Amino acid sequence: MKAVRIHEYGGTEVIRYEVTPIPEIDQDEVLIKVVATAFNPVDAAIRMGALKNIFPHQMPYIPNVEASGVIESIGGAVTNFKPGDPVFVFLDMTKDGAAAEYVVTKAENAALAPKSIDLQDAGAIPVGALTAWQGLFDHGKLQEGQRVLITAAAGGVGSYGVQLAKWKGAHVIGTASEASFPLLQGLGIDQIIDYKHEAVEEKVSEKLDLILNLAPEGPAELNKWLPLLKEGGIFVSTTSPADAELANRSGVQTIRMFVGRNAGQLTQIAALVDEGRIKPVITERVKLDDLALIHNKSQAGKIRGKVLINLDWRQ
Template identity: 35%
Template sequence: MSAVVIDEFGGQDKLKQREVPMPEMTADQVIVQEKAAGINPIDWKTREGFLQGMLNWQFPIILGWDVSGVITEVGANVTDWKIGDEVFARPATTRFGTYAEYTAVDANLLAPKPKNISFEEAAAVPLAGLTAWQALFDHGHLEKGEKVFIHAGSGGVGSFAIQLAKSVGAYVITTTSSKNIDFVKGLGADQVIDYHETDFAEILKDIDLVVDTIGGDAQEKSVNILKHGTGRLVAITGMDSEKTAGLAEARNVTFDSIWLDPNGEELTKLADMLEDGTIKVTLDSVHEFSAEGVAEAHDRSESHHALGKIIVRFK
């Protein structure tokens, strides 16, 4: 099969397309013929070598951890899925990712592709949607009537987080640039801050939950806007901050830096919400599967200006 791989860490020029062996399937997995794959910041951060300490893999590495497609083979222990099923998933984090024509996926991580969306839209959901779900509910314990502040609401995770927070009756505040204010309001944001014009830390207070998608100074400043004693800060940047943890302890608020846990049951809940229209997908751009197409997609992601999700599709 054809795949886009890296043989060493570095820039977009390290992405190479070539023939590789078909994935080997265990008894608890299925083989998915890919129709589309999502692009996420973890992809190019891994390519650059930023995550070497967390992901100690041998080369070659196939990047990509979002997929939608059709099942072509089923493992001996798999009973809930059959050949021909249309599915989507956030596969386990291994060096055999989804920048390939076929991929092996643990059966318990699959969800049925919603019938009312395309394969491209389905591939946009798993990693970003599950990250938003887990940040808000599994770790953030968001409840109806609470105030949640979501950094970067027009991005992949942020755009899902706004919609999910509104679905449980929260008051949603987010940041974006002026050109995307109408977009995030359309997703359900109650209050929008143009981060070019206003420092959120100067106008927000008594926030119940902050979902930090950007890290750095914004993460540390987020501690001070939380409700004393009960406020929660959940960071998804994958980089824990000792300073933030210390600030949170001093203010008597909770700080949690999380790493996505692939989860087929939660993804199925997202599939149901997509089918009934509770949430929707926004595609920033769709690129053709090739080394050049993947490089273009990485370039778009690295720009930090994507509106929604970036996708690679297979012919």
């Protein structure tokens, strides 16, 4: 099969296009013929070696941690899928990924893809939507009528976060730069703070129940936002943590979260897509040949929403 392979950590020059054997599956695994994958900032961090202690890889490895596709074959112990099923999946980040014609996953990680959108677009859902879901609901305990601030609201995670929080019935404030305002207004956001020209702590007029931080801010900036939370409020960050002691003194909780694979949540997310409640915000569609270009664009801070990487063999 055609695949991107990385033989050593480094700059985008380590992204190579090769031909490798189609992987074999174990009893509890499925082989997926990939229709699409999508870019995540973690792909660049893994490629650079910045996460080698957390997600160790045997070299060479195939990048990309999410996919949509069609089940090609199933292991002997798999009962939840059959060949031909359309699925989407957040993959094990220590194993070979989806920048290839085929990818293997444990069957328990995959879920049936939403029916109402093209299977390609489902490839841009798993990581962003699961991170937003777990940040808002599992860690953040967001309830109807509550007030939430989502930073980097126009990004690959934030664009799901805004939609999921609105679906829950929350009042949603987001940070973004001006070029992202139309995208966020289209998702029904209640207030936008222009992080390039405005101070968050001056623009939030009523106390918040939850902050979901997705922005690449350091602790000094994050600590300034802790007093925006009500007593008992929750600060969840996917990037840097806020100061736990300071949070304690303000009577709020801080959590640094790491997204987990969860096929049950993917199934709930697929249902919300099919009910028209949420959708992937795909701002760019590229081919696998453009992977290095997208890594560079992300590092230059020029990505919003999700970039879909199309491997569609059905056309």
